Amino acid sequence: MGSQKRIAKELTELTESPPAGIMVELADEANLYEWKVHMEGPEKSPFHNGKFLVKLSLPTEYPFKPPTVSFATKIYHPNVTNDDKGSMCLGMLRADEWKPSSKISAVLQFARQLLAEPMPDDAVEGRIAEQYKNDRARYEEVAREWTRKHAC
Amino acid sequence: MESNADRVECIACGAVWLKDSAHGLICPHCDSEFTEIVEIPPEIPSDSPQERASPTSQPRNPWADHNPWGIDEDPFGTTPRDFPSGFHRTYRSPDGRFTFSSTTLGTGLSSSPRGAYGTNTGIPMMMQNFDTLFRDLVEPPNQPTRELGIDDHSHPSPFGWPDYERVGDHPSSPAPIPSPGLSPRNTNGPQPRAPQAVNLSDLIEAIRADLGTPTTRATRQNRQTPNPLAILSALLNMNPNGDAVYSQEELDRVITSLIENTGPGTAPPPASGNAIRSLPKKKVDRDMMGPENNAECSICMDAVGLGTEVTVLPCDHWFHFSCIEAWLTQHNTCPHCRRSINQRPVPTDGTSDNPVVIPDSPEQPRSRRRLSSARTTRSGRSSFSSLQSRLSPRLSPRRSPTPEGQESTHAPRRSSRSEGSNGGFTSWVMNRFGSST
Numbered sequence: 001m002g003s004q005k006r007i008a009k010e011l012t013e014l015t016e017s018p019p020a021g022i023m024v025e026l027a028d029e030a031n032l033y034e035w036k037v038h039m040e041g042p043e044k045s046p047f048h049n050g051k052f053l054v055k056l057s058l059p060t061e062y063p064f065k066p067p068t069v070s071f072a073t074k075i076y077h078p079n080v081t082n083d084d085k086g087s088m089c090l091g092m093l094r095a096d097e098w099k100p101s102s103k104i105s106a107v108l109q110f111a112r113q114l115l116a117e118p119m120p121d122d123a124v125e126g127r128i129a130e131q132y133k134n135d136r137a138r139y140e141e142v143a144r145e146w147t148r149k150h151a152c
Numbered sequence: 153m154e155s156n157a158d159r160v161e162c163i164a165c166g167a168v169w170l171k172d173s174a175h176g177l178i179c180p181h182c183d184s185e186f187t188e189i190v191e192i193p194p195e196i197p198s199d200s201p202q203e204r205a206s207p208t209s210q211p212r213n214p215w216a217d218h219n220p221w222g223i224d225e226d227p228f229g230t231t232p233r234d235f236p237s238g239f240h241r242t243y244r245s246p247d248g249r250f251t252f253s254s255t256t257l258g259t260g261l262s263s264s265p266r267g268a269y270g271t272n273t274g275i276p277m278m279m280q281n282f283d284t285l286f287r288d289l290v291e292p293p294n295q296p297t298r299e300l301g302i303d304d305h306s307h308p309s310p311f312g313w314p315d316y317e318r319v320g321d322h323p324s325s326p327a328p329i330p331s332p333g334l335s336p337r338n339t340n341g342p343q344p345r346a347p348q349a350v351n352l353s354d355l356i357e358a359i360r361a362d363l364g365t366p367t368t369r370a371t372r373q374n375r376q377t378p379n380p381l382a383i384l385s386a387l388l389n390m391n392p393n394g395d396a397v398y399s400q401e402e403l404d405r406v407i408t409s410l411i412e413n414t415g416p417g418t419a420p421p422p423a424s425g426n427a428i429r430s431l432p433k434k435k436v437d438r439d440m441m442g443p444e445n446n447a448e449c450s451i452c453m454d455a456v457g458l459g460t461e462v463t464v465l466p467c468d469h470w471f472h473f474s475c476i477e478a479w480l481t482q483h484n485t486c487p488h489c490r491r492s493i494n495q496r497p498v499p500t501d502g503t504s505d506n507p508v509v510i511p512d513s514p515e516q517p518r519s520r521r522r523l524s525s526a527r528t529t530r531s532g533r534s535s536f537s538s539l540q541s542r543l544s545p546r547l548s549p550r551r552s553p554t555p556e557g558q559e560s561t562h563a564p565r566r567s568s569r570s571e572g573s574n575g576g577f578t579s580w581v582m583n584r585f586g587s588s589t
Contacts, residue, residue, distance in 0.1 A: 100487040101450035
């Protein structure tokens with residue numbers, strides 16, 4: 001299958017030259033479609049020093065369908081659902097915005113960038129987004145607290 | 153007028169007395185204040201309330217020791233006024249919101265019940281059918297929920313309908329559970345008590361069971377207090393693919409499936425097979441290689457060497473035919489710049505390579521992708537999407553040499569789209585269907 005070849009290639013690239021703060025591995029060596037991503041909270045963000053486990057799932061139609069990104073580690077963020085799924089809302093991962101030429105590496109770097117710069121207008125957690133916009137200090141305080149509690 | 157005076161009925165013990173009497177609203181019998189004022193239909197004979205007003209232990213049955221079968225021997229006594237041999241039945245929902253009652257009058261002729269029944273009174277056949285249907289729904293055969301005045305089913309009715317309450321034959325009524333209403337039909341008869349332990353939920357349950365919804369009787373009986381609304385909702389939602397929903401869960405389900413079904417609708421439609429096959433092919437030449445003298449198909453990410461045949465889209469991006477075919481059968485846009493493949497280059501300059509395009513976008517696909525990654529990394533999605541939109545054919549049909557201008561024309565769209573979108577799903581619905589707030 002063409003997708004497996006491309007996925008294997010991307011995995012090799014990501015393993016050999018990982019982007020800053022990102023480390024990938026397969027959740028199960030026999031399954032190329034489920035990845036475990038270890039993501040460090042970006043500096044100058046309330047998630048700094050936190051280590052977040054991110055699950056990346058690739059559809060069998062990859063790269064023609066987008067991967068999905070979800071946080072297994074609890075995180076206080078406007079763009080990550082605060083439930084057991086921890087789904088991350090990424091515009092580039094929406095079915096109608098996805099392009100096959102986007103690489104997993106770009107997806108993951110974008111996800112990490114989103115930790116540093118949330119996009120409250122595209123939030124999935126409206127309450128956190130409101131707080132991010134109106135009471136940034138409190139938002140960072142809670143996010144730091146959650147990071148300390150769940151991601152360290 | 154005395155006959156129209158309201159009566160008061162004690163809910164606790166069943167006694168009935170005139171409201172005007174000295175007792176007021178307190179039961180003279182058991183001193184209970186749990187009483188109800190009962191309105192009397194105007195046609196009630198004036199002696200009836202009087203009788204009822206007397207606080208006897210059986211205040212409601214003046215026919216208690218009257219045997220209709222004994223006196224009504226005239227086989228031709230066909231007048232409907234022969235009420236003692238009539239049957240009266242009332243179904244009343246516990247909340248009193250609807251009442252169904254039927255009165256059938258007959259001669260009590262046991263030798264030819266059907267004939268007497270059918271020919272004498274006219275009305276009853278339909279009533280009988282309806283009543284039977286109704287009762288069968290309400291009361292499964294082995295579920296003795298009624299507490300009617302007749303003792304049991306072994307007491308044979310002369311008409312062979314054992315479940316009918318015999319108005320005139322109440323010699324051994326058990327302690328009555330008073331019904332909060334009167335039945336106006338048989339004015340001389342005592343007030344029949346409504347069948348007990350029948351409520352709307354049971355009725356709906358029974359109807360639902362008859363309609364074939366897999367509800368076992370055990371479940372029905374185990375359910376202590378079924379919520380009528382829930383049952384109604386379940387009843388109305390029997391077809392899971394129906395258009396009407398009556399619960400939040402169902403509404404959510406419908407909206408979710410709508411999103412799932414229409415979501416990809418905003419994505420570009422598939423390209424036609426002809427359009428895909430007619431795309432020009434060419435062999436990779438040195439101009440198409442990147443600065444490091446390498447190139448790859450950005451779908452499969454395999455390196456592409458010199459001389460490999462690739463398919464070139466109108467936007468000048470190229471891919472393996474098999475790779476781009478797989479994408480184009482889903483969306484008719486370039487997987488890289490999202491420009492439609494149906495949008496032919498401006499023909500003014502003549503060549504199929506479209507020289508208008510090339511000077512404005514000198515990068516090879518490879519290096520342009522790098523640019524996109526770099527921008528993504530540096531400043532997040534906003535620049536990523538603005539890059540996308542700058543390259544997007546929907547917003548910039550021709551590549552503009554001034555990307556900043558494109559970005560500014562694009563800006564209002566983004567902000568308007570973002571305005572109400574902080575609520576996620578809810579705001580999607582509100583944006584979509586409007587909101588009254």
